[in-house]
Amino acid sequence: MTFEQIVFYSLAVVTIFSSIMVVVQRNPVNSALYLILDFFCLGGLYLTLNAQFIAIVHILVYAGAIMVLFVFVIMLLNLGDTHKLADRLNMKKIIGIAFGLAFFVELLYLLGFGTTRSISQQSPAAPEIGTIEYIGKVLFTKFLFPFEVTSFLLLAAIIGAVILAKKKIIH
Amino acid sequence: MIPLSHYLLLSAVIFSVGVVGVMTRRNAIVVFMCIELMLNSVNLTLVAFSSYLGDATGQMLVFFVMVVAAAEAAVGLAIVISLFRNKQTVNIDDINILKW
Numbered sequence: 001m002t003f004e005q006i007v008f009y010s011l012a013v014v015t016i017f018s019s020i021m022v023v024v025q026r027n028p029v030n031s032a033l034y035l036i037l038d039f040f041c042l043g044g045l046y047l048t049l050n051a052q053f054i055a056i057v058h059i060l061v062y063a064g065a066i067m068v069l070f071v072f073v074i075m076l077l078n079l080g081d082t083h084k085l086a087d088r089l090n091m092k093k094i095i096g097i098a099f100g101l102a103f104f105v106e107l108l109y110l111l112g113f114g115t116t117r118s119i120s121q122q123s124p125a126a127p128e129i130g131t132i133e134y135i136g137k138v139l140f141t142k143f144l145f146p147f148e149v150t151s152f153l154l155l156a157a158i159i160g161a162v163i164l165a166k167k168k169i170i171h
Numbered sequence: 172m173i174p175l176s177h178y179l180l181l182s183a184v185i186f187s188v189g190v191v192g193v194m195t196r197r198n199a200i201v202v203f204m205c206i207e208l209m210l211n212s213v214n215l216t217l218v219a220f221s222s223y224l225g226d227a228t229g230q231m232l233v234f235f236v237m238v239v240a241a242a243e244a245a246v247g248l249a250i251v252i253s254l255f256r257n258k259q260t261v262n263i264d265d266i267n268i269l270k271w
Binding site for chain 1: 173175177178181183185186188190191195198200201203207208211214221222223224227228231234241242243249251253255
């Protein structure tokens, strides 16, 4: 096994483990911490794909901003093990897990039979594509309009979040 | 070298775990976290295709998915806070005011 393979498979194992732990943990704080571990592993996987810029932005935005927001809300609402009794395995959950497994089998089917020839190695241009320089060039030329539209999306999200989280409006 | 299908398989596993989480968990915040998991698995697919096919479009799409995820988390958590303020719970089984 080469160094690259060792890195990929160990990161993959930790990623799968931590994403399963996100689902099975009872305490939402533990779920959030496992999700942060998951995000760090995904950042490492982006590095193995030569996407340096995406890896850094991923860590900054997800682990740095979104997860802080999640943990903050969990602490704010003081959600401990409040729903321990409701966490038993019941019919709804069994059906949910069955649907998830069915979905996974469908994905496997697509992977195994849809694409008979898999690409075995990365494009030679991959290290160049992942750099900030290249991404910046493409972002501000070919994708300028979508980039500008995202600012409207963020503005709408800010206004929506402020209005929703405001104190209850009395009519 | 790692073939592309291994990355796709990994992201299929993460996406399925996210689907199971959304369908089985009853805590609204954990459901949000599972949605983030699913978004991340799709991001992994996009980056993998981007670097195996030598095209930057996939990485651009990841950038926009991150923006949407940030907006979704902000608005979603604001909704959770206002729901908690009104009903003192984040269990999605107890939140059924729109149910006919």
